[in-house]
Amino acid sequence: MNKKIAVLGSTGSIGKQTLEVARECGFGVSAVCANSNIQLLEQQIREFNPQYCAVGNEKCASDLKVRVADKDVKILSGFEGICEVAFESNADMLLNSLMGKCGIMPTLYAIDSGKNIAMANKEPIVCAGEIILSKAKEKGVEFLPVDSEHSAIFQCLSGTFNSYDKIKRLIITASGGPFFGKTRDELEKVTREQALKHPTWSMGAKITVDSATLMNKGLELIEAVRLFGVCQENIEITVHRQSIVHSMVEFCDGSVLAQMGNPNMKHCIQFALTYPTRTESLCTPLDFKSGLNLTFSPPDEDTFSLIKTARHAVSAGGTAPTVLNGANECAVGLFLEDKIRFVEIFDYVIKAYESIKPVMNPTVEEIEQADRQAREEVLSVSGQR
């Protein structure tokens, strides 16, 4: 395949796996991008010879220019540089694996330039899903989910027979994270190191903490509402500790289709990059002979209360999901810097969420404003401002 891809967030967990898939499938890489990890960016430039590289941090961008002065690569810097790379690079597809809401504008620029999108970066869909998806439709570009649950649902829905209007329920699976079964009292003393130990997936720090609070499922629920047009009442979350069933769709006739595989994001990345064809797997296949034991149980939404808040936010609409996401990004950042405790993530996010009135039918500017307001509120209620 001589497809060319641009990878935003190429030094992160998903970004590195995307470049492994590119290497193994023989894709060209037109652009790489990160915030500050220039050591790895240099290696990626030397191996993949991209046309562009964007570096969020200006100083790191200057240092990288010196390190790769012998290479024919255009280095751009700052947020504008990332947007320019998203628009200008000659890729067929942009894989967005940036972390957080900052991926909204680069995604919109890539769609504007006619690139297909493979979207791992879930926060932009949560905050600006309606704007992003309607632009993708208007421009006629493919918009493919990379998040394993949404890739699973998308795969269950592929083909004309299982059409979207016959969906009865979406069932999103959750590993339950490292604190499955714990009470609020038991969560009082958990540490950053414990929160960063995910039982089945190896991921970046922010999403790993989101998996420990189960906010990740809240974000995925909103993402599923946006991507598949199913209302939140018809989306169930089930804890499935083995992470083998990546999600399921129940149709009006009661049939349930599941997509299964070992927990490995390379499957979802490869599916999105090679869509609409399927190519030989790069992952270890499931071994049914070893006696797969698949269990399902409801999550504890009283202790892991952000799932309820996510349901409320997507029903409230407008900037409500943005406020929830912004508050969460800020609180998780504070937790990762050891400034607040794990349980305070729930408290501060919910406090900030409840104190900000959503704006309906927001523009991108209003989404940015709501995000800022949510972060300021978390800083204020946590005494960190």
Ligand SMILES: NC(=O)c1ccc[n+]([C@@H]2O[C@H](COP(=O)([O-])OP(=O)(O)OC[C@H]3O[C@@H](n4cnc5c(N)ncnc54)[C@H](OP(=O)(O)O)[C@@H]3O)[C@@H](O)[C@H]2O)c1
């Ligand atoms: N990891 C998974 O298995 C997984 C699964 C499903 C969905 N996702 C979603 O995919 C996204 C990425 O997750 P991840 O686990 O790969 O995160 P990660 O390991 O933290 O990687 C984030 C990447 O984004 C870059 N980045 C962060 N902020 C930036 C900024 N302001 N400007 C430019 N680059 C920036 C980082 O660069 P530096 O390295 O220089 O900091 C890094 O390359 C998230 O939205 C997550 O929810 C991840």
